[in-house]
Amino acid sequence: MKPWGFVLAALLAGQLQAQDFPSRPIRLVVPLSPGGFADTPARMLAPRLAEQLGKPVFVENRPGAGGTIGAEFVAKSAADGHTLVITGSTHLISAHLYRKLPYDALKDFTHITMMASGPYVLVVNPQKVAAASVRELVAAAKSRPGRIDYASSGNGSSQHLVGALFNTMAGVELNHVPYKGSGPAMQDLLAAQVGVSFAGVPNVLGHVRAGKLKALAVTTARRWSELPEVPTLAEAGLPGYEATLWLSISGPAGLPAAVVQRLHAEISKALRDPELQASFRTGGVEAQAMAPDELAAYMRAEYEKWGKVVRDTGATVN
Numbered sequence: 420m421k422p423w424g425f426v427l428a429a430l431l432a433g434q435l436q437a438q439d440f441p442s443r444p445i446r447l448v449v450p451l452s453p454g455g456f457a458d459t460p461a462r463m464l465a466p467r468l469a470e471q472l473g474k475p476v477f478v479e480n481r482p483g484a485g486g487t488i489g490a491e492f493v494a495k496s497a498a499d500g501h502t503l504v505i506t507g508s509t510h511l512i513s514a515h516l517y518r519k520l521p522y523d524a525l526k527d528f529t530h531i532t533m534m535a536s537g538p539y540v541l542v543v544n545p546q547k548v549a550a551a552s553v554r555e556l557v558a559a560a561k562s563r564p565g566r567i568d569y570a571s572s573g574n575g576s577s578q579h580l581v582g583a584l585f586n587t588m589a590g591v592e593l594n595h596v597p598y599k600g601s602g603p604a605m606q607d608l609l610a611a612q613v614g615v616s617f618a619g620v621p622n623v624l625g626h627v628r629a630g631k632l633k634a635l636a637v638t639t640a641r642r643w644s645e646l647p648e649v650p651t652l653a654e655a656g657l658p659g660y661e662a663t664l665w666l667s668i669s670g671p672a673g674l675p676a677a678v679v680q681r682l683h684a685e686i687s688k689a690l691r692d693p694e695l696q697a698s699f700r701t702g703g704v705e706a707q708a709m710a711p712d713e714l715a716a717y718m719r720a721e722y723e724k725w726g727k728v729v730r731d732t733g734a735t736v737n
Contacts, residue, residue, distance in 0.1 A: 440500055440678050444475040447668075448504040450489025452482045452600030455572060456619040457505045457666055459702040460535045467689040482600065485513040485575025485736065487520060494522040498529070498671040500678040506530070507666045508577040511722045515729040516575045516736045529674035530718055532683045533709035534690070535699055536665040538639035539581055539617040541652065542632045547614035553589075553635050553655035556615070560591035569593045569615040570604035574736040578604075580725060581617045581638055581662045583732040588657050608632070619664075620645060620703025638662040644700070665721075666704070667714055679711060 447465055449458045461478050469476040481489035486509045496502035506528065514524035522528075543550050548567060550556035560567050571578035574597045586593055596613050598604040601622055608616050609631060616623075617638065624645060626632040636655040637643050640663070652660040668686060670679075687708040689695060696706045709717065728734070 440681055441472055441474045443501055444477055445469075445472070445500070446502045447476055447478050448489045448493050448502065449478060449480050450482060450486035450504060451480070451509065451576075452572065452602065453480050455601040455622075456537075456539075456577070456664060456703070457507060457509075459621060460666060460699055460704055461505050463695060463698045463702065464534065464686070464689060467692065467695060468685060471685045471689060485516060485573060486510055487513050487517060487575075490524070490528075491521050493669070494527045494671055496671050498673040498675075500670055500674055500682060503531070503668055503670045503682075504528075505534070505666055506669045506718075508580075508662075508664055508721065508725065509575065511718065512577060512580050512725045512729065513575045514722065515726045516734065525715075525718060525722060527672045528669040529672055529679060529711075530667060530669045530714045531674075531679055531711055532668055532686050533707050533714050533717070534666045534668055534686070535704035536663050536707050537620060537704035538637040538643050539578065539662065539664055540620055540623050540627075540634050540643075540646065540649065541585070541615070541617055541636045541638070542608070542623050542627065542634050543615050544608055544611045544613075544631070545633050547611040550635065551633065553650075553652065553657065556635060557589045557591055557656065560589070560593055564592040565594050567593050567615060568596045568613040569617070570596050570598060570608050570613040571616070572601040572604055573597045573599060577662075577664050578617050580728055580732075580734060581664075582615075583734040584660070584662060584728050585617070585652070585657070587728075587732045588660055621701070622703075624703070638664070643703075645703075664704075665707075667709070667718070683708075683711060 465476040493504035627634045634649045636652040690706040699706045
């Protein structure tokens with residue numbers, strides 16, 4: 420066969436793969452606990468994606484070890500597009516916190532598209548911590564080093580590192596208390612067992628409006644529309660602080676290009692739907708698609724950023 424014949428055969432094979440895909444239900448793995456920052460948008464997206472692809476899309480939670488259990492499962496799955504994983508900040512943070520992972524967070528995955536991004540909200544339980552602003556929280560923490568607790572969804576989670584970055588930039592020692600998921604962390608925060616948390620918007624919005632929690636700041640570079648009166652951490656006294664919590668969709672390394680293109684196109688189409696965008700905002704994130712090559716570059720930059728945070732803060736999973 421002449422050289423151009425091989426090229427034509429490859430193109431035809433790719434087209435056939437895209438036409439045949441998917442051939443069975445798609446499993447969308449959320450490597451974190453149900454009801455959290457990653458889980459809710461995934462469950463909003465799944466039925467729309469299923470309708471477009473003509474096959475069921477099942478969301479499956481596989482939490483544990485900072486998201487590494489679910490990530491390993493997908494990394495070792497068949498590279499055919501039928502097993503995908505929600506990746507994000509935690510996926511890259513874990514790569515720096517855990518000394519020996521059975522996969523490479525960047526190389527062992529095919530990164531398909533960004534899905535959403537949003538802030539965490541720095542909140543306090545006023546019964547436990549009487550701080551009405553970030554400056555007051557910093558003053559209280561400096562007067563009681565190591566005696567004010569902050570809750571996170573687990574060791575190695577984004578909430579863990581967002582808090583560690585706050586400690587470093589504010590020069591304080593909030594004590595990290597990891598939980599098995601954002602749900603238990605929120606329960607203890609509301610019960611005043613712990614005083615502080617960096618929590619997802621949907622987990623705290625109702626409690627903030629009811630006066631049970633006090634929102635001091637958001638972690639992103641700009642304010643959040645559902646909490647317009649709440650300043651950014653940069654505005655509230657920590658210039659340069661920024662931590663955007665984002666979610667993307669990835670598959671195992673080696674996904675066929677035609678399958679990647681089909682998935683990217685269908686997910687992007689779903690994310691353009693105004694109703695889904697509104698649902699995402701209710702869930703505390705903004706819908707945001709991104710081309711695979713752009714996502715790969717973005718993840719590389721985030722990998723380096725969170726690696727520096729881990730090194731500078733001395734954060735561990737112990």
